Amino acid sequence: MLITLIDDSIPYNGMTPTYQPLGGAEKAFASLPAALARCGHVVRAITRAPHAVSIENVSWLNFESRIPPITEVLIAFRKPSLLEMTRATGSRILWVPGSTGYLDQPEVKQLLERNQAKIVLQGTTHLESFNLESDLKYRAITPGVRDEYRECDPIQFSDTPTAICTTHPKQGMSWLLDLWCDKIHPKVEEAELHIFSASLHRMDESGEIVDDLLPIWEQVLKGKEKGVRIISPAGDNDMVKQFRYASVHLYPGSEKEMYCSTLAESQAVGVPAVARPLGAVKERIVDHQTGFLASDEDEFAKQAVMMLSEHDQRDTISKSARRYGSARGWDTVAREFETLF
Template sequence: MHITLVDDSIPFDGYSAASRPLGGAEKAFASLPGALARLGHTVQVFNRCRWGMHIESAQWEVFDGKKPLRTDALIAFRKPALLEFVRHAGKRVFWHTGPGRMLDRPATRAMLDTHKPLLLLVAEAQARDFQAKGLAAGLLPMAVRPDYLNVSPRPQDPPRAIVTTHPAHGLDWLVDLWVRKIRPRAPDAELHVHSMTLASAAEGGAVEEGLRPLAAKVLEAAAHGVVVARPQGDHLMSAALSEANVHLYPGHADDMGCFTLMESQAAGCPAVIRPLGAAPERIVDGVTGYSAPDDDAFANLAVMLLTDRSVQQAMGAEARAQWKTRTWDGVAATLEGWLK
C-alpha cells in the first residue's frame, strides 16, 4: 500500500525529537511513518522539513516537493485543507489532535462533508464535543517513543516533582498550590518546571507580556524549591521524568493529547492530575496516578507521592507495566486494519 502523510506546521523530521524538544503531536506524526514502513508499506511524508531524507524506511519530502499522482491512503494531519493534498487517493484520513468542537467549524465541516475521510481521534474526550454526522471515526491508540519505554525509574533525593505543562495551562494555579500547601509538608522537595518560555525568562530573555506576571511568580518561588529547566530531546527528557517522584499535571479542558503525561507514565513516574481534557484517559486512577477532585486532594496526593517512597515505587511500576506494550508498531498495525 502507498501511504502519504502530510503536515503543514513547523519544521521537523523523524530525527528531531532525539536532539531537541518537540511537541507531542509532532512527535506522534514523526513516529507513525517508520512504523507503517516496517509493515511493508511504501510511505511518503510531506512537511516543512528542511530537505528530503530517508528515515526508518519512509521517504520524507519537503512540503513543496513533487507530490505523488495518486496514493492508496492520504493521512492529513490537523489541517482539513490537507485532505486535498493529493488529487487521487483511495482513502482519505484526517488525524485530529485538537478539541472535538473544532471539527464543527463551518469551513472544517464543509471539507469533511466533501471528502468523507476517516477521522482519527487521539482521545475519547474529543468525541464528546462533536457530532460525527455520518463520518467514520476511530480512536487511534497512542504510544510513546522508545526512550521513555527503556528508561528505569530512579527517584532522586531531595524528592522531586516535575511539571511539563504549557505555562498558560494551569501553571499559575500549581505554583500557588505548591507554595501554600505542598512544600510546607514536604520541605525538602523541589518542583522542576520544564518550560522554554520560563527558562528564557530565568536567563534574562524577553517574555510575552501576558506571561510576565507568571514568570515573575515562578522565579520568586525559587525560595520554595521551584527550579526552572529547559525542555530537552527525548533521551534527556526521559531521564528527567525517571528521576521525578511525581508528575504534577494541572491539565486544560482543551488538552486532548496530554502527550507528556503518557511519557511520564511510561518512564515509571506516577502522576497527580486534575480531571480536565484527556488527562483522565492517560492514567489508571488509584493505580498509576491520581485524579484529584479539588485543590486539597491534589496537594495531599502530591505530598504522599513525594514523601512515601513505597507508594511511589508501586504506582510507578504499574505505570510502566501499562505502557510497555504501547508501541508505534502497534499503532500502525491498528491503523493498517482500518485502511484495508
C-alpha cells in the same frame, strides 16, 4: 500499500523528537510513518523540514520537493485542505489532534464529504467533544508512546525529592505554583519542583519578560525560594533522563487537552502522577494505581506530599505506572490505522 502523510505546520521529521523538543501533536505525526513502514507499507511523509531525507525506511519530503501526484492512502494532519494535495486511489484520512469545532464549518464539511474522508480522533475524551452532523466515518486511535520512554532503563529516584511539571504556563501552572508554595513544599522542605517550559526558560535566561506571562513569572521568582527550578525542555533522549529521577509528575490538566502526551511519556518511564481530572487526564492515569486523580487542592497536595516523602508508596505506584504506561507503542497504533485502509 503506498501511504502518504502530510503536515504543513512546522519544520520537522522522524528524527526530530529524539534530539529536539516537539509538541505532542507533531511528535505523534513524526512517529507514525516508521511504524507503518514496519508493517510493510511504502511510506512518504511531507512536512516543512528543510531537507528531504530517508529515515527508518520512510521518505521524508518537504513542500519544496515535487509532491507525489498519486498515493493509495492519504493521511492529512489537522488541516482538511491537505486532503486534496494529491490524488488518493483509496482512503483519505483526516487525523485531528486537537479541537474539532472547525470541522462543523459548512465549507469544511463539504470538503470532507466530497473526499469521503475518515476522521481519526485521539481517544474517548476527544470522541465526547466531537459533534459533527454527517455520515462520515470516524474513530478514536489513541497515540502511542515512543520507545525512548517505553524501553528506558529502570527509574532511579533522586535523593532530592523531585516533582516535575510539563504544563504550559497558561494551563494551570499558576494554580500549581500557589499550591506548591502554600501546601506541598512546607510539608517536604527539601523537595524541588522542576518546571519544563521553553517560554519560562527563555525569560529566565534573557531577563526579557513576556507581558501576558508576568504574573506567572512573579510566582516563579517567589517559588525559587521554595525549590522551584526552570528547565528547558529537550528531545526525548534527554527528557527521559530527567523523568527517571522524578518522584512525581504534577499535572494541573486542562479541559482542552485531548491526549496529554508528556503525562503518557512519564507514566511509561514509571513516574507516579498527581493530576486534576480534566480533559484526557483520566485516560492516562489509573486512579490509585499509576497515580492519583485529585479534584480539589487538599487532595492534590496530600497525594503530592505522599509521593515525595513515602518511598514505599511511591515505589508501588511507580511499578504500576511503568507497566501500564509502556504498554502502547506506535506499532500498535499503526495496526489500528490499517483498519481504515
